[in-house]
Amino acid sequence: MASNWNVAAERRTTLHYLYRLCDALLIAASGVVMGELHFPGGLPEANPIHGFLTMLCALGALVIFPAFGLYDSWRGRSQAVLALRTGAAWATVFLTGLMGAFLMHQIGHVSRIWSMGWFLTSASALLLGRLIMFRMLANVREQGINAKRVLIFGYGPLGREMYLRVQQFRAAGYRVVGIYDEASQTVPNGVASLRTMDDVSQFVRSEGVREIWLTLPMAACHDLSDVVRQFRNDLIDIRWVPDVASVELLGHRFSDFMGLPVIDLNSPPVSGITGLLKASFDRVFAFAAIVGLSPIMLVIAAMVKLSSPGPVLFRQLRLGIDGRQFHVYKFRTMKLHQDTGVTQACRGDARVTRVGAFLRRTSLDELPQFFNVLRGEMSVVGPRPHAMEHNELYRELIDRYMLRHRVKPGITGWAQINGLRGQTDTVEKMRRRIEFDIYYIQHWSFQLDLRIILRTALHGWAGAAAY
Numbered sequence: 001m002a003s004n005w006n007v008a009a010e011r012r013t014t015l016h017y018l019y020r021l022c023d024a025l026l027i028a029a030s031g032v033v034m035g036e037l038h039f040p041g042g043l044p045e046a047n048p049i050h051g052f053l054t055m056l057c058a059l060g061a062l063v064i065f066p067a068f069g070l071y072d073s074w075r076g077r078s079q080a081v082l083a084l085r086t087g088a089a090w091a092t093v094f095l096t097g098l099m100g101a102f103l104m105h106q107i108g109h110v111s112r113i114w115s116m117g118w119f120l121t122s123a124s125a126l127l128l129g130r131l132i133m134f135r136m137l138a139n140v141r142e143q144g145i146n147a148k149r150v151l152i153f154g155y156g157p158l159g160r161e162m163y164l165r166v167q168q169f170r171a172a173g174y175r176v177v178g179i180y181d182e183a184s185q186t187v188p189n190g191v192a193s194l195r196t197m198d199d200v201s202q203f204v205r206s207e208g209v210r211e212i213w214l215t216l217p218m219a220a221c222h223d224l225s226d227v228v229r230q231f232r233n234d235l236i237d238i239r240w241v242p243d244v245a246s247v248e249l250l251g252h253r254f255s256d257f258m259g260l261p262v263i264d265l266n267s268p269p270v271s272g273i274t275g276l277l278k279a280s281f282d283r284v285f286a287f288a289a290i291v292g293l294s295p296i297m298l299v300i301a302a303m304v305k306l307s308s309p310g311p312v313l314f315r316q317l318r319l320g321i322d323g324r325q326f327h328v329y330k331f332r333t334m335k336l337h338q339d340t341g342v343t344q345a346c347r348g349d350a351r352v353t354r355v356g357a358f359l360r361r362t363s364l365d366e367l368p369q370f371f372n373v374l375r376g377e378m379s380v381v382g383p384r385p386h387a388m389e390h391n392e393l394y395r396e397l398i399d400r401y402m403l404r405h406r407v408k409p410g411i412t413g414w415a416q417i418n419g420l421r422g423q424t425d426t427v428e429k430m431r432r433r434i435e436f437d438i439y440y441i442q443h444w445s446f447q448l449d450l451r452i453i454l455r456t457a458l459h460g461w462a463g464a465a466a467y
Helices: 002-038 048-068 079-103 112-142 157-168 197-206 222-230 272-307 354-362 369-374 388-394 401-406 427-442 446-459
Strands: 148-153 174-180 192-194 211-214 237-240 253-257 260-264 313-319 325-331 379-381 410-412
Touching (some): 002 048, 002 112, 048 079, 079 112, 148 157, 148 197, 174 197, 192 197, 197 222, 211 222, 272 325, 272 369, 272 379, 272 446, 313 388, 325 369, 369 410, 379 446, 388 427, 410 446
Parallel strands (some): 148 174, 148 211, 174 192, 211 237
Antiparallel strands (some): 253 260, 313 325
C-alpha cells in the first residue's frame, strides 16, 4: 500500500511541475507570437524591454501561479472558479511585470498594443489549455479510468444525494465502492455495505479507498472525531459534508472568523465580492437609466404637477437591507389626502388621479427609485419594499417573511415579472409573493438579474393586477 502511495505521489508531483512549465511556455509563446504580429522584425528586433517582460512574466508564473491554487485537485469543484483564479493569477503576474518595467524606467518604451494583445492572448491560451485538459480528463474519467475510490460514511438523505451526484457527474472521477450505515439501509448494487467500524477499517485498507465522505446528520457529529482518529495514520482524504440543507434559511458559506473556520448558515449569496459587484452594477445601471430616461421623467413630472395640487414626488418610509430604514421615491399618483395608515389602492380607487392611474398601470411611477439605487438604498433587482405596516403584520403570519430583508429591495423583482404584483388583500397572495422573493435570494446570479431586467424592459409590469 505504501509503495502505491509513493508512486502516486511522485506522479502527482511530476504532473504538477509539468503543468507549471506548460503555463510558463504558453505565456512566453504568446509574447513571441504577438511580437511577430506587431513588430516588423519580431520580438528580437523590438526594444529589449519586450523580451525582458516576456521572460520575467513566464518565470513569474512559475512562482505566483501555485499561490492561487491553480494546480490543486479540482475534482468536483467549479470550473468557473478555476477560470476566475486563472485570470486573477495572470493579471497579478502581468501587473508585476509592468511594475518591474516602471522601476527600471522602461515603462515608456513598452508598446501598449503589444502588451494588451499579449495579455489577452495569454489569458485566452491559459483558459483554453485548461478547458482542453478538463475535457480530456472528463473523457477518461467517464470511462472509469483514474477514478478515486470513495467510501460514504452515513447513508441518510445527504449520503444518498452524494451517491447520486457521483453517478451524475462521472467526469469528476469518483467511484463509490462502499457505504457505512448502522441501520439496515439498502445500498446500490455493486457497492459494499458496511455495518461496523471494524468493517470500515478493514475495507478502507484492503480496497484502496482514497477518500471518506462523512455525510452524517448534525446530531451525529460526535462520531466525526472517531472516524478521524481511526484513520489518522492512513494517507486518505476525509471530507465532512455538513447537512446544512436541513437548516431551512437562505444559504450558507464557509468563512474564517477570529482565526477559526465557521459555516454561516443564514448567509445570502449576494455578499462579499459578489455583493460589491452587484452594487457597482446597480449604480452604473441607475446612472445610465436616469440620464437616458430624464426626458420622460421630466414630462411625467410636469403631468403630475398639472393633474392635481401637491408635490411631484411621493416619499414613504420602507425597510431596507438588514432592517435599515429609508425613504422610497415615487411619482405621486394620488390626490392629497389625510394619511390614516396604509390602504392599498384598489380598482376604481377615488384617490388615484387619471395621470396616476396610467403611471401605476405602466409602473412609470417607480422610475424615481433609480435615485434610491444611486444612493445605495435599493438595487435594480430585488424583493419589492413593502410598507412598514405590512412588515409588522406579515412577519407574524408568514414563515421566513423577514428573510427578504437580508438583501437590498429592488425596483423590479422575480415575483413581479411572474405576475405577483398589485394588491395583496389576502395572506395567501402575500405568502405566494414571499415564496418568489426567497427563491430569488437563494438562487441569485447575474444571469438571473439580467433575465429579470430584460423581461421588465420588454413586458413591463402592466397587467390586470396593476391599478
